[in-house]
Amino acid sequence: MSALCTRRIVNTPLCTRCQQANETPLHATYWCPSSVAVLEKVSFFSKLGHGAWGSFVDDEVCFLIVLLWLNWKERNAVQHGEQVKPTMVIYEMGLSIWESIKHARGRNHEGQVDDCIIAGNDVHWAPPPGGSLKLNYDASVAANGEQVGIGSVCRDSDGNMVAAMGERVAGRLKPCAAELFSVMRGVEWAMERGWTGLVVETDCLEAVRMVNGSDECLASEGTIVERIREILGALDIHNIQYVPREANMAAHAVAGVVARGNGRSSWLGVGPSWLMDVIGNDGPVTGYFYREESGEFLSTTGHSHVL
Template structure:
């Protein structure tokens, strides 16, 4: 609810019940999902029927009974654990590298960049074989796009269109937009406003069972990211066969070195 008030997210409804606004009290207490947790056998308030206000009063009363030292200790422990998790996540991300596809497969990395002020987006697509060699690279622009998620969906659709035109059958599509990957792999229909694009992509995947869409961190999607940014420097769609624009080869060789080391 607070994020929606600050225009950070558009939807302020609870993602669990999808009925009520996701306030703090609703998420912790009155949502059906939260109530199921409080109703567990080990819960001290298992059969306590009360409203959100009573729950807030209970919380305030509990906090008053804790000493300041206890609260400070709890806060420090939470902070320390948070820093540990963050550091572990950073190390894990830094160790991520591009992985070559299996034999007789190709890997297609895609990415999108967005210039909200000008209302245009850039698309980068690179197709590589099991040795990490570039088969095709593409830069493209689209206008009247304001949403990052839609930009990523458009980039994935462009990558699929390219592979269809080249009649490539065994494909792994890899991008760093986790929400897009989850949306197109979700068997349920998407009722979001961008749902039609998701539906189109799902239909393509349904007809091409050897095409897969997977997620990768940005650190292993550098070539596509470079191409997406480079697309703002060209005025029309550009396609390169077995090469790409100046500067791309640096990232390609970096990925190939990792592939060689693994082998």
């Protein structure tokens, strides 16, 4: 912060949260009284005070890293004008994220994390149980930061695309808020289509944690989270699942393309070639062809439409 102040990017070198000392990365994550208040809640805090690093076990180190990251994340949020989160909210966020990490670790030895397929270092989208559908969501912020693209892709147990939807949203959104907004718009879309009992996936672990939590969400994205929970209940969906980006590439592709476009696009049964290529890398898809005179991608099961 001192360097930014010297360059006149900010007006003061003082810490954004405590306003008591010049801000450095170490101060913001560890020495700031607001950060210390979070770290004090862990059982191994006394080890930090005595510098007993050699006595830390792996789980303690990993949990500490999560909390340090959340302290830095909170610093950025306050710096950009967001309301200060209570200490307990930050700590519980860290605890929930760490529990999700431990859960994923526990499944890694079986070669599977949630509902994606891992073969060596190659991660792919995995089909849902027979007769059911899977919805994947993602968000992408445009390079200028002024608009967000959100993408939703629905596929069946054979890997075929049932439908896809993309929409560009004007305005600045934080990454997590953008991801949550994509889930909200996606489940609203699913409700419009009359789908129920779906498998829902996103590659944002924080969004998964917030939606699947049982307590009222006190974060700034709380309104979106509560709306998602409401719709999930109506669709008889009990939770959403986290998958790595590599298992969410179709929705990621849609979000990235619409972030640079206009309006809303939707496709039934088959999509444009760039989307079908991504889906084709994951498994069997509906056959399609291109009709040159109209610019439409067609199949016996669907059509492409841009609104």
